[in-house]
Amino acid sequence: MKSIFYLCAALSVAMAQTAVAQSYPSKPIRMVVPFGAGSGTDQVARALAQAMGQADKITVVVENRPGGNGFIAAQDVANAKPDGYTMLLTTNSTHAAAEHLYKNVPYDPVKDFTPVALLRKGYLVMVTKPEFAATTVADFTEQAKKEPGRLNFGSGSSSSRVSAELYRQIAGVDLVHVPYKSNPNALNDLMGGLLQVMFVDTSSAVNLIKSGKLRGLAVSSQRRLDILPEVPTMQEAGVKGYEMSYWTAVYLPRNAPPDITAQLSRLLGKAMNSQELKQLTEKTGTEVAFGDGEVLSQFQASETEKWARIIKAAGIKPE
Structure with a gap:
């Protein structure tokens, strides 16, 4: 009798859960x-x-x-x-x-x-202000090596930060990290001249690049992106072994x-x-x-x- 009771109880619970799932979301x-x-x-x-x-x-x-x-x-x-x-x-x-x-x-x-x-x-894209002296990744790397610890980058997510840190490691440059609550806040400071560079998701950057508010230096993908065909990959830009998503x-x-x-x-x-x-x-x-x-x-x-x-x-x- 106990086994029948437990079986009935289990069936009742299963039926109740199924009923809830069928009405979800209510x-x-x-x-x-x-x-x-x-x-x-x-x-x-x-x-x-x-x-x-x-x-x-x-x-x-x-x-x-x-x-x-x-x-x-x-x-x-x-x-x-x-x-x-x-x-x-x-x-x-x-x-x-x-x-x-x-x-x-x-x-x-x-x-x-x-x-x-x-x-x-x-994927992410390395961006600077259009007025910034460095117009390519190679230019930026050269300037960063001449001014160690003088240039900074912002990030409002782990992806943004680690992408920049990976570039810093491979390129052998010393950049200062400035943390933000979110990438849009960091982008505002980048455009305002408080930051020199950022790695940001293409979702947030593509319209700013196309409107001329930002310059895209390179994308983190292994191949060029259809939405930014003129922007090279980090590999093409000379940062060998770089890929992030x-x-x-x-x-x-x-x-x-x-x-x-x-x-x-x-x-x-x-x-x-x-x-x-x-x-x-x-x-x-x-x-x-x-x-x-x-x-x-x-x-x-x-x-x-x-x-x-x-x-x-x-x-x-x-x-």
């Missing part, structure tokens, strides 16, 4: 972004929210929580109720690089989250129900195939790299090892 979903408005990640978040609303009548509220190296947003979601209504749209900054850059990360990027979906990959993914708090996780993954996959997202990836030089939670889990593990190697090779000490 209220607005909160999408937390660890970077500021206007950042590349923010652009994806808002395009996703729009696509999910149009296709499935789902209300997704984008909430930017920049600062604290992405810790504020990550902690927010890690501590949220795991019911599928609070998700983190983030990058390798919080979920592959942070534990190797900082001594006291207030969350576990694996244990505190449920992987939902890998969304896209992207970043990625965007979605997580729920730990212990999120598998049915809810799978349903959200399906909804995100559908949105990534929408015309809005296809147009966004085309105009920002990024690429769709969709995978479900299992794919994301395996990818995150390999990327964490990769970023650890890069950060260690660049000589960056955890702060």
Whole structure:
């Protein structure tokens, strides 16, 4: 009798979970972004929210929580109720690089989250003000070597910082790092003359380059990007062995129900195939790299090892 009771109880729980998943989502979903408005990640978040609303009548509220190296947003979601209504749209900054850059990360990027979906990959571009004397990477490197410790770079994400640190290591130059809450803030200071150089995601930089507000010196990809065909790769610019990319993914708090996780993954996959997202990836030089939670889990593990190697090779000490 006990075995029949436990079987019935298990079936009841399974049926209840299935019913919840079938009705999910039944209220607005909160999408937390660890970077500021206007950042590349923010652009994806808002395009996703729009696509999910149009296709499935789902209300997704984008909430930017920049600062604290992405810790504020990550902690927010890690501590949220795991019911599928609070998700983190983030990058390798919080979920592959942070534990190797900082001594006291207030969350576990694996244990505190449920992987939902890998969304896209992207690249960075080395930029300066158009008025800056150096017009090529070689020029910048030469000037930096003549003035060690005099030139600075800003970063508002781990990808931005580590890209610059990798260049600094390979080129053998001494640059001063200036941290920011988000890349848009750093870009404003770059255009204002407070910074000399930045490595920033193409999503944030392409329009500024095309409008003449910034000069693109080189891209971090292995081949030139269609949106910036005139900008050489770092390899072409003489920084041999240089290649960097970043990625965007979605997580729920730990212990999120598998049915809810799978349903959200399906909804995100559908949105990534929408015309809005296809147009966004085309105009920002990024690429769709969709995978479900299992794919994301395996990818995150390999990327964490990769970023650890890069950060260690660049000589960056955890702060």
